[in-house]
Structure formats: C-alpha cells, structure tokens
Amino acid sequence: MSFITIKKETIKGSILFLSIILISFFSGKQFLQMHKKDIIIQGPGISSKVKLSVYFPLLKGTPGDTDVYVFKGKEEGGNLLILGGTHPNEPAGFLTAIILIENIHVDKGKVFIIPQANHSGFTHNDPHEGNPQRFPIQTPEGIRWFRYGSRLTNPVHQWPDPVLYVNPSGQKLSGAESRNLNRCYPGKAKGNLTERIAFGITNLIKKEQIDLAIDLHEAAPEYPVINAIVFHENSAELAALVYMELQMEGFEFRLEASPKNLRGLSHREWGDTTKVKAILLESANASHGRLKGKPSVALIIDGKDKNYVKASRIGRLFVPFDEKGIPLKVRVGRHVAAIKAFLSNLQEVELGKGIDITNFPSAREIIEHGTGIYLEPPK
Amino acid sequence: MKKIILSIFILHFFIVSALLGQEKKDEVINIFEQPILITSAGQSAEVQIASVLAKRAGLSAALSKAAFANELKGIRTLVIVLGVSLKGLGAAGLDISQETNRVQILVDDAQRKNIPILCLHLGGETRRGQLTDDLINTFLPFSKMAIVVESGNKDGLFTSICKENHIPLIVVERAVDALQPLKKAFK
Numbered sequence: 001m002s003f004i005t006i007k008k009e010t011i012k013g014s015i016l017f018l019s020i021i022l023i024s025f026f027s028g029k030q031f032l033q034m035h036k037k038d039i040i041i042q043g044p045g046i047s048s049k050v051k052l053s054v055y056f057p058l059l060k061g062t063p064g065d066t067d068v069y070v071f072k073g074k075e076e077g078g079n080l081l082i083l084g085g086t087h088p089n090e091p092a093g094f095l096t097a098i099i100l101i102e103n104i105h106v107d108k109g110k111v112f113i114i115p116q117a118n119h120s121g122f123t124h125n126d127p128h129e130g131n132p133q134r135f136p137i138q139t140p141e142g143i144r145w146f147r148y149g150s151r152l153t154n155p156v157h158q159w160p161d162p163v164l165y166v167n168p169s170g171q172k173l174s175g176a177e178s179r180n181l182n183r184c185y186p187g188k189a190k191g192n193l194t195e196r197i198a199f200g201i202t203n204l205i206k207k208e209q210i211d212l213a214i215d216l217h218e219a220a221p222e223y224p225v226i227n228a229i230v231f232h233e234n235s236a237e238l239a240a241l242v243y244m245e246l247q248m249e250g251f252e253f254r255l256e257a258s259p260k261n262l263r264g265l266s267h268r269e270w271g272d273t274t275k276v277k278a279i280l281l282e283s284a285n286a287s288h289g290r291l292k293g294k295p296s297v298a299l300i301i302d303g304k305d306k307n308y309v310k311a312s313r314i315g316r317l318f319v320p321f322d323e324k325g326i327p328l329k330v331r332v333g334r335h336v337a338a339i340k341a342f343l344s345n346l347q348e349v350e351l352g353k354g355i356d357i358t359n360f361p362s363a364r365e366i367i368e369h370g371t372g373i374y375l376e377p378p379k
Numbered sequence: 380m381k382k383i384i385l386s387i388f389i390l391h392f393f394i395v396s397a398l399l400g401q402e403k404k405d406e407v408i409n410i411f412e413q414p415i416l417i418t419s420a421g422q423s424a425e426v427q428i429a430s431v432l433a434k435r436a437g438l439s440a441a442l443s444k445a446a447f448a449n450e451l452k453g454i455r456t457l458v459i460v461l462g463v464s465l466k467g468l469g470a471a472g473l474d475i476s477q478e479t480n481r482v483q484i485l486v487d488d489a490q491r492k493n494i495p496i497l498c499l500h501l502g503g504e505t506r507r508g509q510l511t512d513d514l515i516n517t518f519l520p521f522s523k524m525a526i527v528v529e530s531g532n533k534d535g536l537f538t539s540i541c542k543e544n545h546i547p548l549i550v551v552e553r554a555v556d557a558l559q560p561l562k563k564a565f566k
C-alpha cells in the first residue's frame with residue numbers, strides 16, 4: 001500500500017519537475033528573444049555609422065553602447081542630433097528615427113541619429129505589463145518587426161537599484177529611476193551604466209557642437225504633457241515659431257517650457273551643460289497608459305482603446321481621443337512634421353546654422369498611408 | 380406701397396447696423412501705444428508665442444514671464460497672456476495663489492498709472508480648465524481689448540465677460556492669426 005503511494009508521489013513529482021524544466025526552457029527561450037537585434041537598414045544618404053563609445057570609450061563592449069548614424073552635407077551648416085528609443089516602450093520615437101535613417105539625404109549641415117538611445121532597454125520588456133515583445137510594420141514588400149522594449153535599462157545589465165537614487169544633477173528620485181535614461185543627464189563618467197550612456201550622449205553633443213537636439217518620446221493620453229513640444233529656455237523663440245508653423249499646417253501641439261527644478265531630463269541638462277537648443281517631443285500612446293484595456297500589437301499600431309474613449313468623454317485626458325484612436329502612423333507623422341518645422345525655423349534664429357535635408361519623408365503621407373511606405377523591405 | 384417702404388426701412392436698418400458693426404470693429408485700431416511689457420498669467424508657454432508675434436508685428440516689446448510692478452516703468456501697454464501650466468508655475472517657483480497675487484499687483488499698478496491692458500489667450504481649448512478660468516474671470520475684466528483663439532472660446536466664456544464689460548473681443552482661428560489684429564491694435 002505505502003509502496004504504491006510512494007510510487008504515485010514519485011510519478012507526480014517527476015511530472016511536476018519535468019513541467020517546470022519545460023516551462024523554464026520555453027519561457028527562457030522566449031525571454032532571450034528580446035536580445036535578437038532589430039534590423040535597421042542603412043539608407044543611401046548615410047555617411048558613416050559609428051558607436052556611441054567613440055564619444056565615451058568606457059561604453060565600449062557594454063550593453064549600453066549603441067549605433068549613431070551620421071549624415072554629412074557637402075555644405076557647412078548647423079548640426080542636428082535626433083534621439084529615438086530613450087524609452088524603448090515608446091515606438092513612435094524609435095520608428096521616426098529609423099524612417100529618417102532609411103530615407104534622408106543631407107545637403108547642408110550634419111545630422112546625427114541615435115535610434116536606440118537606451119540600447120539595453122530594448123533587451124527586455126516589463127513582463128508585468130503584458131505588452132507584446134515585437135510589433136509588425138507592413139512595408140510594400142513584406143513585414144518588418146521591431147522590438148517593443150522597456151522604459152528602463154535591463155536589470156540584468158544594471159543591478160541592484162538603490163532605494164533612493166540621487167541623479168548626477170543632485171535630484172532625489174525613486175530607486176528604479178537610476179535605470180531611466182531621461183533622468184540621468186548630463187551623465188556621469190564613473191556612474192552606473194545608464195549614467196554612462198547619458199554621459200556619452202552629452203559628450204557627443206559637446207564634441208560635435210550640436211546646435212539642435214531633439215529627444216523623441218511618447219506618453220500616456222492621461223499625462224498632462226502630451227502632444228507637446230518641451231523646450232529649454234534657450235530655444236523658447238524657436239519653439240514658438242515651430243508651434244505656429246505646425247498650426248498653419250494643421251498640427252495642434254502644446255507648448256511647454258522645461259521646468260528648471262526638474263533635473264536629469266534631456267531638455268533641461270543638455271541645455272544647461274552645452275550650447276545646444278534642447279527639445280523634447282511627446283506623442284500620445286495608448287499602449288503606454290494606465291487606463292488601457294488588453295495590451296496587444298493592435299493597440300500599439302492602431303492605438304484604439306475603448307477605455308480611453310470613455311476617459312476622453314468624461315474629460316480625463318489631455319488629448320482628444322475617439323473611436324479612431326491615435327495610431328502609430330499619426331504619432332510618427334506628428335514627430336516628422338515637428339522635426340521638419342524645427343529645421344525650417346532653425347536658420348531664422350541661428351543665422352548660418354541651416355540644415356538642408358532632401359528626401360525628407362512627408363508627415364501627411366505617413367499619416368495617410370502608414371509608416372511602411374518609407375521603410376526598406378525586410379531583408 | 381407701405382410694404383415696400385417698410386422693407387426699405389428694414390433693409391436700411393440692417394445696412395446701417397452692419398456698418399456700425401464694422402465701425403465697432405475698427406475701434407480696435409490704434410488703441411494701444413508702445414513700448415509694451417508682455418507677461419504671463421499662469422506661466423503657460425504661450426507667452427513665448429505672444430513675444431514672437433509682437434516681434435513679427437514690429438512692436439517694441441519686452442518679455443518678462445513673471446513681471447513685477449517695477450517693470451512697468453516707461454511702459455505704455457501691458458500685455459497679459461492668460462493660461463495656466465502647472466509645469467510652468469513649478470518652473471517659476473510659484474503656486475497658483477502667488478501667481479494670482481503677482482498679476483493682481485501688476486494690474487492694480489497698471490491701472491494706477493493708466494497703462495492699458497491687452498489680454499491674450501492663445502492656447503485654445505487645451506489651455507482652459509478651472510485654474511485658467513479663474514484667472515480669466517479675475518483679469519479679463521480689466522483689459523481694454525482681448526484677442527483669443529477660437530477653440531478656447533467654445534463655451535463663450537470670453538464672449539460673455541467681454542460683452543458684460545464692453546471690451547472689444549477679437550476671435551482668431553489660430554495663434555498665428557493674432558498677428559494682424561495685434562499689429563493693428565498698436566499705434
């Protein structure tokens with residue numbers, strides 16, 4: 001009798017053990033999928049591709065090192081830096097950067113584009129959020145997939161978090177913010193990985209004498225700084241000109257000054273520690289928000305969500321939100337339109353700092369026909 | 380015949396009132412003098428837009444987002460750009476009651492010195508809400524004229540305050556459209 005019981009338990013135990021092994025194996029495999037890199041195709045206008053570690057050698061070989069795409073015009077002019085993927089769960093910024101990389105030609109001035117500013121953040125994706133690991137973009141000749149990462153640096157690359165994080169500008173924040181690239185500026189040479197990435201980017205701005213730097217983001221529709229142009233006070237006039245130009249083109253934005261007491265953010269520290277005109281752009285991403293329903297690929301791409309429609313109706317949102325949602329193509333289109341408006345007005349406030357770009361994707365075309373029309377076919 | 384006379388009379392009445400309406404619109408020409416001090420009520424970034432517009436209009440204007448009464452020296456017109464931004468207030472190190480006090484002191488001083496006030500609301504409907512509305516209710520009645528972006532006046536708040544206080548109100552579609560009326564309003 002007892003013999004049979006033991007045997008039964010052994011069998012039960014073995015099954016359980018085997019299941020755990022199998023689950024671990026498959027979930028581990030799934031988990032490691034996030035380390036598979038995104039394919040970014042070098043467009044015809046690229047002059048060179050360098051690593052961020054060129055500007056800060058201590059980053060070399062670390063998961064924080066990332067690609068910088070450089071476009072040099074024949075004529076001297078202004079220098080522009082565009083950052084996507086500061087927060088890898090904000091795909092509009094990342095995708096805008098990729099679309100520019102795969103299309104533009106620079107005739108005058110220099111353009112630097114970093115599509116995955118926090119490269120480590122692309123290697124995991126906050127499992128508790130339940131977001132898909134990747135999202136597809138339909139190009140005319142097939143589907144391309146891109147990672148939907150995390151707001152923060154991968155804890156595998158930077159661990160443990162302090163209880164209280166004091167950032168390089170002296171502001172006290174919650175511990176996890178030590179892995180938020182947009183709280184770590186101007187960075188620290190001997191700091192943690194995220195602070196080193198920030199330090200590398202600040203060094204690039206200094207070394208390349210960047211005139212205008214634009215950090216591309218997305219935020220939840222319930223967040224007050226949304227569909228916004230956030231500007232450092234050194235670029236107030238430029239931002240106001242851009243706001244009006246965008247309005248003339250039918251794009252409504254919210255103009256927000258960078259608060260002086262909010263430290264560690266790109267639009268504050270870039271402007272304070274270098275001569276650059278520092279700008280941050282926000283679009284509205286429902287998959288980012290706390291009110292969203294089921295996370296899905298469709299939510300990322302189409303941006304439709306019943307809960308947000310309801311929230312909008314009762315006046316809880318800072319951006320119009322109806323049944324049509326706010327699709328990725330609209331969010332990317334807005335970023336593209338804003339970047340273009342900044343370029344067309346830069347010359348006006350900084351004589352001789354003009355940047356001429358040809359083959360600049362059209363915001364209206366993107367909004368109408370989707371982002372895929374400006375992406376190279378999958379390889 | 381009586382009917383025709385009556386019709387002509389009515390038609391005449393409409394034409395005259397239309398002309399009078401036109402004249403009323405013309406009242407906002409050349410009513411302000413320079414130099415101008417541009418300040419914010421609520422610290423929203425639209426104050427920057429006002430500054431750019433003034434520059435474009437070729438006006439001699441100084442921008443002081445959180446101006447104090449001593450800055451009114453030599454100023455002939457005070458421009459107040461209405462709109463609350465919590466981020467902006469935080470950046471200026473002010474809370475809403477401190478901001479309201481500051482503007483109140485400025486407005487009082489301008490009144491004492493006979494400096495006319497021009498109120499602008501350029502942020503549209505996204506720059507409305509209780510805090511902004513409080514400032515509109517408090518300070519708009521002191522102005523000699525107001526220019527607002529249409530979507531910010533959807534509920535007619537500006538229309539009703541201006542009507543009540545006999546303030547000429549110019550409604551424009553977009554912030555950039557405020558340029559012409561602004562230009563015309565100054566000598």
Ligand SMILES: [Zn+2]
Nearest residue numbers: 087090217218
């Ligand atoms: Zn962000």
